[in-house]
Amino acid sequence: MTINPDLQGRSYPAKEVYDVGREKIREFARAVKATHPAHFEVDAARALGHSDLVAPPTFAIIVAQRADAQLIEDPDAGIDFSRVVHADQRFIHHRPIIAGDRLVAELHVDGVRAMGGGAMITTRSEIFALAAGATDGEARDEAREAVATATSSILVRGEGQ
Amino acid sequence: MTPTLSELAVGQDIGSRSISVTRTDLVKYAGASGDFNPIHWNEAFATGVGLPGVIAHGMFTMGSAVQLVTDWAGDPAAVIDFQTRFTKPVPVSDTTGTAEAGAVIEVSGAIGALDAAVGTARVDLTVVSGGQKVLMKAQAVVRLA
Numbered sequence: 001m002t003i004n005p006d007l008q009g010r011s012y013p014a015k016e017v018y019d020v021g022r023e024k025i026r027e028f029a030r031a032v033k034a035t036h037p038a039h040f041e042v043d044a045a046r047a048l049g050h051s052d053l054v055a056p057p058t059f060a061i062i063v064a065q066r067a068d069a070q071l072i073e074d075p076d077a078g079i080d081f082s083r084v085v086h087a088d089q090r091f092i093h094h095r096p097i098i099a100g101d102r103l104v105a106e107l108h109v110d111g112v113r114a115m116g117g118g119a120m121i122t123t124r125s126e127i128f129a130l131a132a133g134a135t136d137g138e139a140r141d142e143a144r145e146a147v148a149t150a151t152s153s154i155l156v157r158g159e160g161q
Numbered sequence: 162m163t164p165t166l167s168e169l170a171v172g173q174d175i176g177s178r179s180i181s182v183t184r185t186d187l188v189k190y191a192g193a194s195g196d197f198n199p200i201h202w203n204e205a206f207a208t209g210v211g212l213p214g215v216i217a218h219g220m221f222t223m224g225s226a227v228q229l230v231t232d233w234a235g236d237p238a239a240v241i242d243f244q245t246r247f248t249k250p251v252p253v254s255d256t257t258g259t260a261e262a263g264a265v266i267e268v269s270g271a272i273g274a275l276d277a278a279v280g281t282a283r284v285d286l287t288v289v290s291g292g293q294k295v296l297m298k299a300q301a302v303v304r305l306a
Binding site for chain 2: 089
């Protein structure tokens with residue numbers, strides 16, 4: 001398989017909505033061995049000024065990797081998932097992710113660089129929260145708030161790498 | 162005690178912790194995150210693609226390492242920017258049925274930079290497992306009063 005060099009600059013629009021639930025925040029927090037009470041007890045989160053449970057700093061990876069899957073599974077991209085290695089990751093939080101948020105992610109392919117027989121691909125997921133009651137379509141896109149920018153580089157190893 | 166920006170200095174230590182990891186932890190992380198790549202739970206698959214064995218998700222290492230910063234800051238929402246490069250895999254031995262860890266990740270943090278104008282401190286994390294640095298440029302920017 002060969003990585004399609006025309007991927008750079010491509011975007012994938014926001015698709016499904018990710019509903020952030022309290023139990024998912026608790027489950028993810030336990031899975032990264034977080035113990036801060038603001039992930040588990042609503043009263044503790046409210047005492048810090050948040051409206052509900054606060055997600056851990058890397059929680060956005062769930063939404064970002066769902067967005068990345070659109071690229072990895074795109075037959076036109078030429079990416080063999082079994083040869084993918086995660087090279088770097090960054091999260092910029094415009095505001096915290098809070099239980100009850102309804103998130104969508106737009107994926108942008110910012111860079112494609114040939115490396116040996118493989119390629120380094122840099123993607124950026126712009127994650128937005130939808131306003132309460134917003135439904136699909138244009139109204140949804142107007143009533144959204146920037147939540148996080150997740151940038152990730154993956155190395156797709158070439159044959160013999 | 163929540164740290165105050167004006168009382169911090171570059172180079173200051175924010176503490177350290179040791180994180181025990183088992184294969185069960187990787188299965189839990191797979192379920193919680195939705196990342197079911199078999200290199201994180203299936204020995205035969207992992208060795209078949211040239212790895213020494215099952216390895217931890219890079220995002221498990223990144224996500225557990227930042228807890229030192231979260232607890233120090235006093236509010237998980239104070240971490241407004243967090244990045245790392247994944248440089249070495251963390252192999253996790255199969256210790257199922259024993260009380261032993263399959264790997265240990267050692268995390269320590271120090272103040273790398275202060276920006277009084279915007280009210281942030283950058284914490285630089287050192288993350289080591291099996292004697293090797295497994296994360297590089299692991300930096301968390303924290304908003305402080």
